[in-house]
Amino acid sequence: MADALLWLSFGGPESPADVRPFLENVTRGRGVPPERLDEVEAHYQHFGGVSPINALNRAAIEAVEAALARAGIELPVYFGNRNWHPMVEDTVARMAADGVRSALVFPTSAYGGYSACRQYDEDISRARAAVADAPDLLKLRHFFDHPLFVAAAAYAVRAVAPQEYRLVFTAHSVPESADLASGPPEEGGRRYSRQIAEASRLVAESLGVVKHDVVWQSRSGPPQVPWLEPDIVDHIEALHAEGVRSVVVSPIGFVSDHLEVVWDLDTEARAKAESLGMAFARAATPGADPRFADLVVELIREHLDAAEPRKLSPFPAAGCTLNGAPCATACCEPARRR
Structure with a gap:
């Protein structure tokens, strides 16, 4: 069972003043030189300091909420990010305050790999550690071959x-x-x-x-x-x-x-x-295609209704973890820095 869905994404700045602190969040601990941040900041400022990702996530969430309603599934959707507001720690705290005890997590990546998969496990683990009485969080699987x-x-x-x-x-x-x-x-x-x-x-x-x-x-x-x-x-x-x-x-x-x-x-x-x-x-x-919201609902049904996963490849339906625990296969390790 689940009380809610957590939509977990990367995050992006929504004003020129957001850009530098956002980039510092993204690169913290990675030793990225300031001149590289200057270069990437210029890319964001070229578009007015606004990344399209947060607005697109909000639109996708609305579509998923409508698809859940059509399917007769009562599941509130919460939005949290790794690198910019709404930060996942704040979102999980709100979920706990709302009485959510168990939630499914949809990460906005279809694939395996460290940044595409394992880092979302780390986000979940970090958020739960920061929140008293945090809900259990079950991350949904990869869907590149759905x-x-x-x-x-x-x-x-x-x-x-x-x-x-x-x-x-x-x-x-x-x-x-x-x-x-x-x-x-x-x-x-x-x-x-x-x-x-x-x-x-x-x-x-x-x-x-x-x-x-x-x-x-x-x-x-x-x-x-x-x-x-x-x-x-x-x-x-x-x-x-x-x-x-x-x-x-x-x-x-x-x-x-x-x-x-x-x-x-x-x-x-x-x-x-x-x-x-x-x-x-x-x-x-x-993400803006109507089929995408239906895809998310199907991934949810795999857990709520034990629906058979729909896949077009023989690859394992991997990536599903509870409370940020590493996958049993111990893959998606971070790259060693040189």
């Missing part, structure tokens, strides 16, 4: 695709060491990149696209540390050299339009393509 996620991503590509195009999927890059640590040894590690590749394959297959590419974006780290490649901008140059004249980019690694989507893709990648005379289209992220 048919509704795949359908929403495919629809978004179809909505912007010209008659001929190269389909390119992007996701947030991570250090290679973090990717290796994101899966149990018996699966060969690399849970994160393997899930990205599988989701991309499923979407391309549903579109009838024979050839597609999986590339990366938004790397941020010392140049001597290897990260997943190729970068989307470099890949656009490579496609141009191959004679590709039109590209459609699907940000398959993102649920909603993070700043990285609107800057790295809508700004930098688009500018590169246009400078080379290539047509460029960016597919929408799935």
Whole structure:
């Protein structure tokens, strides 16, 4: 049973004054130099100091509330973030004050990996430790291969695709060491990149696209540390050299339009393509698609009604944890810093 749903996300600034403290929250303890923060702060200020993510999360929550009502499920939805207000610690405190004793947690990431999965466990554990009589919190599973996620991503590509195009999927890059640590040894590690590749394959297959590419974006780290490649901008140059004249980019690694989507893709990648005379289209992220709210309800029903998980891949339905406990497979470890 559950008394509520906690919608747990990354967070983002909602005014110019928020940007620097938000970035300091994101990078605390990571030794990121001030000049790198200056560079990223300029990206946010380019958009008026406002990330789209909080507003998009609120809209998605409204859609989920409506979907729950249609399904006859009485479950209040609370909103908490890792890095900016409403902070998850404050939200869990409010849940406790409201008498919530047990809640399901929907993290706004479809995948495994440290930042995409394990760090949400840490958020849950930290919030519960900060709140007296905190409710039990059960995090829902990965959903990269759920048919509704795949359908929403495919629809978004179809909505912007010209008659001929190269389909390119992007996701947030991570250090290679973090990717290796994101899966149990018996699966060969690399849970994160393997899930990205599988989701991309499923979407391309549903579109009838024979050839597609999986590339990366938004790397941020010392140049001597290897990260997943190729970068989307470099890949656009490579496609141009191959004679590709039109590209459609699907940000398959993102649920909603993070700043990285609107800057790295809508700004930098688009500018590169246009400078080379290539047509460029960016597919929408799935969070605003009506099917996404239905997906969340299905994940909830897996626990409330013991509904059979719907999946399109043979990958384990992993990522489900109670009260921030690590997965039994001990995967998704943080990367070692050098």
